[in-house]
Amino acid sequence: MIKWAGWIITLCGTAHTLGALTVEKAAHHAGTWFSGGLWHEDLADMSPAGSAYWLSLDSFGIPLVLIGLTVLWLDRRGITPPAFIAWTLGVWTVVDAVILPFTPWPLFVLACALLLTGIRRARRGDATPRAGLPRA
Template structure:
């Protein structure tokens, strides 16, 4: 369950970022991004290039890939991801659904449920979430 949740998070983050850059056309503003054209940008009055940046590279997509990869790394090393990751993603999913129903929030909620279920299953098998200070350093 934990592995499925991790891969789902990686997929959703990567898909969001790549589709924004390509299908939505955000990538066509890259020259302006890297030329310093956004340095004086006002958030209350964003340019198309600024909006495209926040839709793609500065969106939740890249950090979500990192969270998914961390979940996969923890699982591969026999470490149960802490439940706060699942709870945080779950709350975010519900808020996302309330604000904009057309987002893929059910998939994020599914990943949260899989993470919680995997954490509970691991705890029942005697593989609890490590406590602070209990991990040995290499």
């Protein structure tokens, strides 16, 4: 369950970032980004280049990839991830679902549920550790 949660989180973060850069064409603004064009950007009145930057490289996509890969890394070593990862991601997911209902929030609810269930089973000792890897 923990492994599935890690993959869902990683794939969603990757899909968001790559989708924003390609499908949404945010990468077309890279020249503005790297030439200092956003240095005096007004966040209350964003330019298309600024909006594209916040949608892609400065979105939560890359941190989601890091969270997912961390969960996978911990699981591969037989270490149970801390529950605060699932709870924090779960709260963020609920806020996201209320504000923007047409986002992939159901995938994050699934990932959080799988992660919390896997953590609970590991703590109770119900999870079967993989051969050669002790559970922490």
